[in-house]
Amino acid sequence: MDGLNGSVVSEFVLLGLSGSWETRVILTLTFSLLYLGIILGNLFIVFLVIADSHLHSPMYFLLANLSFNDVWVSSTTVPKMIFDLLSEHKVISFQGCMIQICFIHMMGGVEMVLLIAMAFDRYAAICKPLHYLNIMSPKRCILLVVIGWVTGVIHTMSQFSFVMNLPFCGPNTIDSFYCDFPRVIQLACSDAEKFEFVVAANSGFMSMGTFFLLLLSYVFILVTVWKRSSGDLSKALVTLSAHITVVVLFFTPCMFLYVWPFPTSSIDKYLFIADFAITPALNPVIYTLRNKDIKISIQRLNKQGHYNRFC
Ligand SMILES: *[C@@H]1O[C@H](CO)[C@@H](O)[C@H](O)[C@H]1NC(C)=O
Numbered sequence: 171m172d173g174l175n176g177s178v179v180s181e182f183v184l185l186g187l188s189g190s191w192e193t194r195v196i197l198t199l200t201f202s203l204l205y206l207g208i209i210l211g212n213l214f215i216v217f218l219v220i221a222d223s224h225l226h227s228p229m230y231f232l233l234a235n236l237s238f239n240d241v242w243v244s245s246t247t248v249p250k251m252i253f254d255l256l257s258e259h260k261v262i263s264f265q266g267c268m269i270q271i272c273f274i275h276m277m278g279g280v281e282m283v284l285l286i287a288m289a290f291d292r293y294a295a296i297c298k299p300l301h302y303l304n305i306m307s308p309k310r311c312i313l314l315v316v317i318g319w320v321t322g323v324i325h326t327m328s329q330f331s332f333v334m335n336l337p338f339c340g341p342n343t344i345d346s347f348y349c350d351f352p353r354v355i356q357l358a359c360s361d362a363e364k365f366e367f368v369v370a371a372n373s374g375f376m377s378m379g380t381f382f383l384l385l386l387s388y389v390f391i392l393v394t395v396w397k398r399s400s401g402d403l404s405k406a407l408v409t410l411s412a413h414i415t416v417v418v419l420f421f422t423p424c425m426f427l428y429v430w431p432f433p434t435s436s437i438d439k440y441l442f443i444a445d446f447a448i449t450p451a452l453n454p455v456i457y458t459l460r461n462k463d464i465k466i467s468i469q470r471l472n473k474q475g476h477y478n479r480f481c
Pocket of ligand 1: 231234308312315
């Protein structure tokens with residue numbers, strides 16, 4: 171084992187799911203299709219926003235960034251899970267486990283900041299329409315994206331620097347589909363209580379803070395729309411309810427996993443599916459299929475295609 175402070179554990183065993191063969195085959199097929207949909211759907215959005223100059227606006231730049239990030243978010247855990255569903259020997263190397271943890275928190279951090287940025291963008295567009303392009307200048311858009319990545323790095327490193335120094339010497343079985351702080355910390359052979367606190371304080375605070383900030387911004391937008399004219403309220407409600415669904419779906423597992431870092435039930439090991447497979451699949455659906463600009467852009471793309479074929 172290389173010089174990781176007296177660690178003797180060189181791999182972790184992921185228990186994951188141990189159902190019948192048929193169940194595992196069905197789940198493998200289901201998640202493979204879902205993952206394929208996530209990759210294709212999100213990359214399609216990135217492609218569309220870059221290719222169509224009509225979509226060169228703050229909202230769509232942020233959306234493309236979110237889609238790009240969603241591809242990575244689900245790639246941190248889903249491919250490994252699919253692979254493990256069919257294999258008998260479900261192990262992950264020590265380094266692989268640490269890398270997985272880093273990527274999960276890196277991408278998770280970026281995702282949270284992007285969701286806040288997109289809520290802020292909607293707030294500016296709806297509540298301050300005359301200053302919108304000033305508030306969301308190209309410079310500020312780039313700044314928001316950079317803040318996302320910086321936050322992701324700081325968030326990851328601030329926790330990882332503690333866990334990196336933990337000695338792992340004995341048990342190496344993780345009752346989950348992937349590696350993450352709460353489960354891995356429990357395997358350390360030194361007293362890990364204060365590290366549990368670090369993770370709960372950091373990841374827990376971050377997910378709860380983001381969650382309430384987002385809900386607050388949605389309430390603010392709704393109140394503004396409601397005050398201005400009652401006619402538009404139902405339309406705003408429909409749009410925002412889709413966003414709120416995603417936010418609740420994404421943050422409830424996060425809060426449950428980190429603010430409550432003492433896994434007692436086995437349900438919580440399935441919660442990650444909401445974060446890594448459902449939300450990345452839902453984002454393209456709610457931001458795209460219900461969106462007029464994107465539909466028009468797809469039609470335009472289609473026409474161009476015909477045009478090129480005939481000319
Ligand atoms: C992310 O946002 C920035 C800033 O608006 C933009 O320049 C860039 O093209 C976006 N990235 C992707 C992958 O769409």
